[in-house]
Amino acid sequence: MKSFLLMLVSFAAIFIILNAGYYKEWFTAKPVQYWSDFLKEKDDTLDQAGILRERYGIVYTICMRVKDVMAKKKVAHPVILFEPNSYYRDSLHVYPNIHAPEPALFYYYTGLEGVWTNSPDVAKANFLVRMSKKGIQLDQITSPQQLQHVLAFYKKYPPSL
Amino acid sequence: MPFLVYLLLLILYLVSGLGILQLFGLRLKPAYTITLSLLLGIALASFLPFLLQLLYIPLTGFTVFGVLTLAAILLSIPTVLRIRREGPGGLRTTLVPAHFQVQPYEIPFWVIIGFLIFVSVWRCYYLPPTSRDALSGPEAIAEFAYREHTLINSFFKVDLWSTNNQFKSPFLICLQLIYKLAGFPFGQVWLSPIFIGLIVFLYNALREKVHPIIVGILLLLFIMTPETYAYTFMILYDYSNMVYMFLGLYFLFAYFSAGDKRNFYFAGLLIGIATYIRSETLALALLFLPPMIIAQRREKLPWKKIAISGLLFFLPAFIGYYLPNGVYIQHYLPVHYDVGALVNSNLGDVSPLFKRYGDIVNRLLVSGFAIKLWCYIFFVTAALFVAEAVFVRRFTREALNWLYAIGILYVGLGLLGWVLPVVDLNDTTKRGMFKMLPLCLMYLANNTLLIRLSQTVSRWELTPALPKVAGKPALAAGRSVLTRSGKTVAASGSGPGKGASAVGKTAPASGKTTPATSGSRRKRKK
Numbered sequence: 001m002k003s004f005l006l007m008l009v010s011f012a013a014i015f016i017i018l019n020a021g022y023y024k025e026w027f028t029a030k031p032v033q034y035w036s037d038f039l040k041e042k043d044d045t046l047d048q049a050g051i052l053r054e055r056y057g058i059v060y061t062i063c064m065r066v067k068d069v070m071a072k073k074k075v076a077h078p079v080i081l082f083e084p085n086s087y088y089r090d091s092l093h094v095y096p097n098i099h100a101p102e103p104a105l106f107y108y109y110t111g112l113e114g115v116w117t118n119s120p121d122v123a124k125a126n127f128l129v130r131m132s133k134k135g136i137q138l139d140q141i142t143s144p145q146q147l148q149h150v151l152a153f154y155k156k157y158p159p160s161l
Numbered sequence: 162m163p164f165l166v167y168l169l170l171l172i173l174y175l176v177s178g179l180g181i182l183q184l185f186g187l188r189l190k191p192a193y194t195i196t197l198s199l200l201l202g203i204a205l206a207s208f209l210p211f212l213l214q215l216l217y218i219p220l221t222g223f224t225v226f227g228v229l230t231l232a233a234i235l236l237s238i239p240t241v242l243r244i245r246r247e248g249p250g251g252l253r254t255t256l257v258p259a260h261f262q263v264q265p266y267e268i269p270f271w272v273i274i275g276f277l278i279f280v281s282v283w284r285c286y287y288l289p290p291t292s293r294d295a296l297s298g299p300e301a302i303a304e305f306a307y308r309e310h311t312l313i314n315s316f317f318k319v320d321l322w323s324t325n326n327q328f329k330s331p332f333l334i335c336l337q338l339i340y341k342l343a344g345f346p347f348g349q350v351w352l353s354p355i356f357i358g359l360i361v362f363l364y365n366a367l368r369e370k371v372h373p374i375i376v377g378i379l380l381l382l383f384i385m386t387p388e389t390y391a392y393t394f395m396i397l398y399d400y401s402n403m404v405y406m407f408l409g410l411y412f413l414f415a416y417f418s419a420g421d422k423r424n425f426y427f428a429g430l431l432i433g434i435a436t437y438i439r440s441e442t443l444a445l446a447l448l449f450l451p452p453m454i455i456a457q458r459r460e461k462l463p464w465k466k467i468a469i470s471g472l473l474f475f476l477p478a479f480i481g482y483y484l485p486n487g488v489y490i491q492h493y494l495p496v497h498y499d500v501g502a503l504v505n506s507n508l509g510d511v512s513p514l515f516k517r518y519g520d521i522v523n524r525l526l527v528s529g530f531a532i533k534l535w536c537y538i539f540f541v542t543a544a545l546f547v548a549e550a551v552f553v554r555r556f557t558r559e560a561l562n563w564l565y566a567i568g569i570l571y572v573g574l575g576l577l578g579w580v581l582p583v584v585d586l587n588d589t590t591k592r593g594m595f596k597m598l599p600l601c602l603m604y605l606a607n608n609t610l611l612i613r614l615s616q617t618v619s620r621w622e623l624t625p626a627l628p629k630v631a632g633k634p635a636l637a638a639g640r641s642v643l644t645r646s647g648k649t650v651a652a653s654g655s656g657p658g659k660g661a662s663a664v665g666k667t668a669p670a671s672g673k674t675t676p677a678t679s680g681s682r683r684k685r686k687k
Contacts, residue, residue: 006374010267014273022387030391031277051288084471102324105293108296108316113318113319128635129323
């Protein structure tokens with residue numbers, strides 16, 4: 001009988017914690033949601049790439065598109081220049097939904113070398129990724145003059161995470 | 162196949178960890194032995210591929226799993242010797258509980274905690290690593306180490322100006338590499354045994370002090386801290402660092418209580434592991450030097466011996482700091498990291514230090530943002546602390562130890578933020594606060610009011626069932642008793658040791674508890 005009463009106390013304590021203040025909000029938004037995700041995920045047929053796409057979102061998808069294009073074009077040593085994130089934030093107002101990955105992250109995703117406008121190796125850039133609400137555009141940089149022109153355009157937008 | 166390898170790895174960890182425990186001569190209760198063996202094995206596994214790298218041995222499946230197996234074989238020698246000495250029964254009592262007793266009212270807590278653990282484990286397994294600090298450093302290095310068989314790989318050839326995460330400890334890199342080699346493309350699954358190991362350890366440690374219902378409530382408050390829970394399935398350093406630092410302090414305080422040097426040196430090893438995971442732990446650990454000296458002076462040890470034991474205590478931490486930072490980063494990596502350049506150049510101005518202390522309280526402890534990080538665990542701790550200070554006006558020695566640790570962490574995190582401005586408030590200091598959570602839990606388990614409440618509930622629960630002794634009902638086994646002097650003592654069968662009879666120096670009459678059965682092989686033979 002006493003064990004039963006203590007068991008009721010246990011249930012009451014758990015009930016109170018799960019419904020107290022922010023615990024309730026968090027428990028519903030996180031563990032319960034994660035459980036719902038699990039019920040879907042356990043039966044899904046996504047492969048590794050699909051899981052990565054779903055988890056990392058649009059930026060990962062863009063990076064992989066760049067990789068696919070480079071593979072199709074059979075570019076020997078592509079170096080991808082990204083626009084500064086401050087440009088997306090202050091000019092296009094699409095940040096942070098759309099943002100440029102930092103070179104380390106781009107390499108992790110794709111195995112390709114990426115640079116930002118202030119990178120020491122920016123002179124090696126031979127492609128420029130332009131992102132906007134309308135889509136993604138990959139421009140080839142064919143000459144140092146063209147690269148300087150591009151860098152001059154983004155000069156007032158310092159790169160940032 | 163990967164799951165088979167996963168199980169085999171767990172066995173290797175258990176064997177290696179058990180061997181390390183034997184080397185320290187620690188005889189603990191099965192729950193502690195198993196969780197500590199697992200955690201020690203994982204720590205060792207995180208170190209061995211790094212060691213191979215230091216020796217320029219390629220990191221292939223053969224070499225990595227080979228060295229893990231070799232380590233397990235070598236470290237099983239002390240265990241084998243023990244089996245030969247004591248027979249298989251000796252090991253069985255180490256790993257299998259003599260009587261496993263569960264009260265029905267514990268089960269609801271187990272169910273909800275089990276649910277939270279399950280969800281965490283699934284996300285660890287199913288989802289790729291996500292934190293930017295992992296992806297732009299250790300996880301990327303591990304991925305390319307998997308492809309190129311070296312930690313010093315092509316990742317270091319790309320532009321890394323936007324990150325310093327490539328200089329983080331090899332702990333995470335090596336564990337990620339092991340699990341990628343085992344067939345888990347996202348790695349991560351090593352984090353779950355660390356999480357579960359901590360929970361099991363904490364459950365047992367708390368159960369020695371307070372009633373199981375209070376244990377359930379405390380543990381639930383701990384697991385349901387939103388920020389910390391997220392890091393049970395999002396690999397980074399801070400959760401693991403919290404686990405090993407807490408365990409180190411647990412055994413250090415056990416030494417303070419019982420005076421068993423094995424606990425002291427074992428604590429040194431655990432703090433060394435925590436330092437290997439996050440190098441700034443060394444600075445925090447050094448702040449525990451004063452109570453260590455006081456404890457040893459109380460034992461009337463000469464200064465020379467204190468100095469030697471202090472050096473031995475900090476030796477693992479120095480190794481854990483120096484190998485990755487002094488040797489690996491400076492002499493192996495193609496890019497270097499000048500920690501000196503990160504030091505605050507204006508240390509004469511202490512106002513930022515006090516501002517940081519204020520920010521820790523105002524932003525990370527009592528704000529709306531703090532509630533979203535930790536929910537109410539700090540408020541509960543503070544309320545019970547004030548209640549104890551007002552109504553009891555005395556703290557047990559164990560409670561004081563944990564309160565000291567909380568204070569030291571607060572002081573240390575503020576100092577680190579002041580000396581190294583790169584230790585920012587909202588990321589590094591915030592995650593450093595993880596370490597405070599198990600300390601709060603252990604303080605609460607030693608809070609006099611909660612202990613009295615536990616005793617009242619236990620008496621009520623057991624009164625009709627047990628015979629009365631000297632007019633008073635016997636206390637429930639496995640809970641602590643508050644003495645008149647304000648000390649808590651383990652009741653029969655409690656303590657990480659295997660029972661009060663084996664507590665040796667720490668018999669209940671001494672008013673101290675200890676995690677080890679300390680010994681007393683002589684007693685056991687009797």
